Amino acid sequence: MPILNKPIIFDRNNFGNGFEKGIKGRPIDIVLEIRESGLKGRGGAGFPTGTKWMLAATAVSPKKYVICNADEGEPGTFKDRLLLTEYTDELLQGMILCGYAIGAKEGYIYLRGEYEYMLSHINGVINKFHEEGKLGKGIFGKNFDFDISVRLGSGAYVCGEESALIESLEGHRGEPRNRPPYPVNTGYMGYPTVVNNVETLVSVPIIINKGAEWFRNIGTEKSRGTKLLSISGDVERPGIYEVPFGTKIIDMLEMVRAKDTKAVQIGGASGICIPEEELHRNLSFEDVPTGGSIIVFNKSRDMLKILKNFMEFFTEESCGQCTPCRVGNKKLLDGVNMIEQGKCSVKYLRELIDLGRTMQVSSKCGLGQSSPNPFITIMTHFGDEILAEHY
């Protein structure tokens, strides 16, 4: 399935020969161009890609690695599915350009187990690249060797977190590491490693082709470029869309013909719930950031049932390594069940919201830090409605 509206950055006319141009030039020029473009990571955290690559490029090490994070596990996200199947060439090009830029010889695509059916397609494109001299030894006649292999996940949401992903690649349980050190410093097998989202990497050959200046002119000051959105829920036309950063939520809803919208969950289960009164807010790192998951709820929906679904997800997916997340998510889920049975006092609900705030600051990784987001935002905006309906 294609991008449903008119693509902007991901328009095929923009691809050109960015890949060749990049490899024929100097590695540092790629890093500088990406830094200049203002590209930020599309996997959720939004770290500036150029800065990450500069850190990896300047690290002195006998080995370095490039990892494409294709774990796409955030509930409601499916845009990488499109890129992995229909922009596979550009994804590999982005990884090779990264390898050339930072001085790595090997790259891995960590593909979620649920996407195993894509494996033969991706491996086919990798083989084609080998035949065309774009992978392997002496790429484009340069003194540059690079190879890519695909590794599968096995059904663990937390493995999308980059340090857990690396643990998994190394053959361990996918338990997040303490940060720092960050992967750019101590990554796969202890070597400097760049981990980037699929969408981030696909953007790279396009930016090299069209230039940083062109890219900077799209989006907002702190959020350059566009975002691919995976839109599902109560809308007439669910699917994948590309919008410039800064797009108002209400305009996005009109684009997908959402009717009677009550609330929009932005950023998936770990994102925030935006009520009707706040639909004028916009999608950007400055206002409402998102890895691309947009789930729309209409007025017939029971917000408590939605919250329960999210909390069941987190209790299931917490790796259990640290207490705030392991115990906290369980308590929040118990709280939701108490509300459902009419047994939760307003006082206890306030305590639970405070617990959520504690989890945000004291959990070890992004899973526990963001898992209270839906609880806090849904209870803040819909708490009265929910308590009135459950007594």
Next chain:
Amino acid sequence: MLASEVSALNEEIQELVQTLGNGRQALMPILQHIQRKHGYISAHAQQEVARLLKIHPVEVDGVVTFYAFFRKGRRAKYNIRLCQTISCDLMNKDGIAKTFERELGIKFGEVTKDEKYSLEFISCLGMCDQGPAMLINNEVYTNLTPRKVVDILNSLK
């Protein structure tokens, strides 16, 4: 297990180690192969993998139990995994779940007596725009309706 099965499994694991490597980073791909081929990873398979990778069996068990897709016990011929995440839930996942339970006479989390079908829930499959969605073994099914579920079950033999 029969002695002949044991030696076939040992041989298979040795071959896997030869092609995928005997470093710790080969553990996941090796387990994934065994899981794919047999539908589960037996205690014996775990021990053999541990021996060849020179790691403690407890380490292998720790990995097998961590990942949702690895099984320690035999699995039904058709492992039906219905997405329970919110977008599929909004699109009547409950109705689909009920249809499966009615048609197979078991609940989610159970296996039919003839070990032909098992019902499980799974987290987001990335098919949220085409929900409700499910996996049967490794195959994806989307836009499910109760009617479609009955047809699919009839087509599985």
